[in-house]
Amino acid sequence: MPLSIGIDIGGTNLRAARISATGEILKRVSEKSAPDPELVLGRIADMVRLLDTPDVKAIGVGVPGRVDARRGAVLSGGYVNLASVALAQRLEDMTGKPVVIDNDCNMALAAEMALGAGRxxxxxxxxxxxxxxxxxxxxxxxxxxxxxxxxxxxxxxxxxxxxxxxxxxxxxxxxxxxxxxxxxxxxxxxxxxxxxxxxxxxxxxxxxxxxxxxxxxxxxxxxxxxxxxxxxxxxxxxxxxxxxxxxxxxxxxxxxxxxxxxxxxxxxxxLGDDAGVIGAGLQALAAEPHAGTVAPLAQSGHVRRAVLVNGIPASGKSTVSRGVADRMGWPLLALDTIKNPFLEVLGGGDRLFNRTLGRASYQAIWSVVGEAPAGTTVIVDAWFGFQPREVLEDHLRKAGVEQTVEIWCHAPGEVLAERYGARLDQRPAGHPGAAYIPELIELAKRAEPLRRGPLFDVDTTKPIDFDAITAWLRSVMAGVA
CATH class of the missing domain: 3.30.420.40 (ATPase, nucleotide binding domain)
Incomplete structure (x- = not known):
């Protein structure tokens, strides 16, 4: 009999349970909630690891706020605002299992119809x-x-x-x-x-x-x-x-x-507090995985353009990149997306090897951009300060990129340290470990945006206003032929 994991996200508690196909709770765990979406995601990942077994076929998540279940996108929230986190995609990447998300009340109603007062x-x-x-x-x-x-x-x-x-x-x-x-x-x-x-x-x-x-x-x-x-x-x-x-x-x-x-x-x-996890688990078994992103916007003109989503590690730039890509339909190239498969296949390495592989991955990104059709807009997720500015300029010239805009993501060093520490066990071998955290805190004090073209500043300790970001992108790129 296939099983699922149901997750219910609340302002005070995060609840998760392994659920049978008949809605029986087989095992449950809980964590405290938090206003920082990255911390919430890390705690959810921890709960999933405790509950996962080979019989678990899918994961369902009930999310407070406005959710587009068909696209698997969180549109807004309250105390726990996950609009800034590509929740379904990131959980799928972590677990390799399909993830269904929906509003938490929809999940509760599904449970009440199956087992509770709605029968x-x-x-x-x-x-x-x-x-x-x-x-x-x-x-x-x-x-x-x-x-x-x-x-x-x-x-x-x-x-x-x-x-x-x-x-x-x-x-x-x-x-x-x-x-x-x-x-x-x-x-x-x-x-x-x-x-x-x-x-x-x-x-x-x-x-x-x-x-x-x-x-x-x-x-x-x-x-x-x-x-x-x-x-x-x-x-x-x-x-x-x-x-x-x-x-x-x-x-x-x-x-x-x-x-x-x-x-x-x-x-x-x-069903009380159990309704959310039961409904999420049942919906995960019953529903198809989320349908993916909306159709891309038409590409403008004949120039190649790049949205540089910039920030040091744990600054939230990956969350911002995915959110923009979901909404704009532009392809996303991330440094870790290129680098991590090599780390996994090669079995990691020391810090020097990681940096060397990072430079090669950076070059690979711009080689891919250079092969893209004229008129393509790409989103590039990277910490652009890890190499000299002239290296970027040379890559842009060779790739034929004629316009860039920058989204600068940042948070205080203490916040970055907590985020980075919470994700240590999620990174392939070869990434810097806990010893890097003091260096990260110092880097946060001196890191600066590129200021190459128009700049949008994002404080990732606050709810991310994707409507404002996408409106700004359309505005600054409107005049490009």
């Missing part, structure tokens, strides 16, 4: 109540995705003059009825932050008007959002999941649906 129902709407509010929709027992990211139920508007939401609009139900919003209701009432939702229910049962007002303020906008979803989608079941799903279901008891047109059964989800 026997065909058309389901699910709200997950936690730090924020997620959503998922199933019609005829198939997850509805629309053009890419349908099901963002946390962004149903319940007050056009309300709080500003992370999505940029006002009055989304996430701003009134999430766990974060409940904390705001409690604070505004002057109660201590330590009061729990269970204590609120206990105070309400004892006749505490203040507790009742807080629960009303939390539940009534959620009821409005549920009524809207029922009006639009006509489900036969609404599920409330997430860490506060059961509490939200109880709070709705004092905010019943009033309009006769919008009546629908509302239930608490049954």
């Amino acid at each position: 026997g129902h065909g058309n389901i709407v699910m709200f997950t109540i936690g730090t924020g509010i997620g959503g998922a929709v199933a019609q005829d027992r198939r997850i509805t995705r629309g053009s890419a990211t349908a099901g963002q139920l946390g962004h149903i508007t319940v007050d056009v003059n309300g709080e500003v939401c992370a999505c940029g609009r006002r009055g989304c139900v996430e701003t009134t009825s999430s766990g974060t919003a409940l904390g705001r209701h409690i604070a505004r009432a002057g109660l201590g932050a330590e009061i729990s939702v269970d204590q609120l229910f206990a105070h309400d049962a004892a006749g505490d008007i203040q507790a009742r007002d807080i629960l009303d303020a939390w539940a009534r906008p959620l009821r409005a959002a549920i009524d809207t979803a029922v009006a639009v989608l006509a489900p036969d079941l609404v599920l409330l999941g997430g860490g506060l799903g059961r509490a939200a279901h109880a709070a709705l008891g004092r905010a019943p649906a009033m309009a006769p047109w919008y009546q629908c059964q509302v239930e608490a989800a049954q």
Whole structure:
């Protein structure tokens, strides 16, 4: 019987489990989450290594935020924003197994349909109540995705003059009825932050008007959002999941649906924290691997152009390169992509050998560019400071590259050290080991961009704004014939 690994990424915890074809959890592990996507990816890789066996055929990952499941691309996120990480591709490269990614609520709904409260129902709407509010929709027992990211139920508007939401609009139900919003209701009432939702229910049962007002303020906008979803989608079941799903279901008891047109059964989800990993595992076994990138943009004119994604090791340049390549459809040539197969076949070597192979790989990249058709734009991922500037200029001249732009990736040395250390066991023999970390920290203090042509600066400790990068690329290259 084939097995899978299901992974559920949360703001507080990362959960993973080996899953049977029937949804049984055979082994589970967990790690703490982190805001740095590179650290999250490293911890996920560690969990996968603990769970992987020859019987594991695929990996599924539930990701918070907007996900284009067909392309295997994360478009946006919250506390854990993986939009800057080519998550599916990098996990596939690490494991050699197909990886399916989807929004975490879609994964949870898949599990509830298979094993939980959604069994026997065909058309389901699910709200997950936690730090924020997620959503998922199933019609005829198939997850509805629309053009890419349908099901963002946390962004149903319940007050056009309300709080500003992370999505940029006002009055989304996430701003009134999430766990974060409940904390705001409690604070505004002057109660201590330590009061729990269970204590609120206990105070309400004892006749505490203040507790009742807080629960009303939390539940009534959620009821409005549920009524809207029922009006639009006509489900036969609404599920409330997430860490506060059961509490939200109880709070709705004092905010019943009033309009006769919008009546629908509302239930608490049954699988709790296991829903995400079970759903991810089942979806991995059921789905095809992600479909790949969008079709490339037409190449402009007759000149060869290069996007130089520059930065020292662990600066995040590979993440940026892959993100740009996914969105622009331009070929990507990376120094490690050329070098690593030789290290694997040859069995590694010392530092001098690694540097020599790096120079040869650098030359190979520009030889490939020189053979590309006129009008090609390539993305080159490398630390361009490891050789003298005149070496690059000679390669560009021989390759016939007539325009370059630069994306400079950087982070503080301490961050680079942590990232580099977390990936030591993922690199082929021949790459510098832990002894290189102090040198890396010093390099971060003096490293500079090339400043050869237009420059875009990327601080990779922050969420990477790929929309801004791609808009800039189109702008600076627009006039090239």
